[in-house]
Amino acid sequence: MAAAQTEHPDSSNVPERLIAHLDMDAFYASVELLRYPELKGQPVVIGGRRAHEPRTLPDGRRKYARLRDYIGRGVITTSTYAARDLGVFSGMGLMKAALRAPDAILLPTDFDSYRHYSRLFKAAVAELAPVIEDRGIDEIYIDLSDIPGVREAVGHDPLGGVKALAREIKNNVQRATGLTCSIGITPNKLLSKIASELDKPDGLTVLTRDDIAGRIWPLAVRKINGIGPKAGAKLAGLGIETVGHLAATDPALLIQHFGRSYGIWLHESAHGRDARPVVTHSEPVSISRETTFERDLHAQRDRAELSDIFTRLCEQLAADLQRKGYVGRTIGIKLRFEGFRTVTRDHTMDIPTQDFATIRRAAGECLKRVDLSQRLRLLGVRMGSLSRSATPDQPLHGGTRKTRAERSANAPPAPENLPLF
DNA sequence: TCTGGGGTCCTAGGACCC
């Protein structure tokens, strides 16, 4: 291979990368505070699906819903720092949260608004640092390595250049959105993700390799992105609580308990090693729609209702595919039963589609392969094996109409009997 | 008072082909 082309990023005379992780502070809640500034400082929780919009009283004051008034299956999406002080966090069921903070204010989620501010903050960052990896609505990675001046010392501070750039980025985000963010900057994504959390909210943390032992090793293993509830509990069972402890553990032991690939990853992560690049573009792998019911539904007794929901999910999925310009070959369904047991079934077709009727029929066939004697709490439909449709955003006349031959080659035969549900 | 909705990636077994 041509030597000039094969410089390895880990090669010793290549300088360390400078990777930033930027995380918006309590993003959804902060966007809501822009709209309702009088709530600043109060415990506020965002979440739930039922209508609990604030009402404006005749005298102009606003009346907000309280957590204690909520009945249903929602969870907290975000809470303000004042609410977190009361022990309510994202992911927590609203009914459970109401026990801890009954007087906290409850607002409904407004994704259109969050998406708007998401675009604003990302554009504000891109003006100063264009190499951005999207990690969802409220966070990004940024590769700062090649930005002029970033490696220059300022006064006696060898990291002065990066810090100055980071402050500029924070200011630009603040100017564009009125919102604060926290930034971590280190040689890689793994460490930066951890670092951005160390000084929240409105924080800035710059770490080098030399800081790993002092700043990273004292942290709980769960702070590592990729160690979740299961792995965390398993590590605790082995007496491994901190990252430093994990780093000191014989990799052979980790491999023995977690398998080769995850075991090695645990060891590397604990030592702060991560060569993943900042990825500026990616294509979706799947698109899905799902819904949890307010009460568990029974396949026979609630057949009509379930059938309507199932059809609506398929319609929404087809519309999403058409709007985003994708076709897919693998249709999948997801069912969650009372007791939270989850089952999936999928079917791969020869010809990709974005057509509602084809999706509905294939999903119906998948449904026939599931035992429906237990009551259901969730139903979902997914399309995988995606490719771009021929004409994105502009489906051929009236959607993707297919010839009869194509259809029969593609979808399972239409059911003779009534569809399940 | 348990546990939303939208995703990604990994594993593991079986089918099928060379």
Add this chain to the structure above:
DNA sequence: TCTGGGGTCCTAGGACCC
């Protein structure tokens, strides 16, 4: 007749993340 690997695709489930 029996015995092989390797590679790819498909399916189901599960861990994890925002």
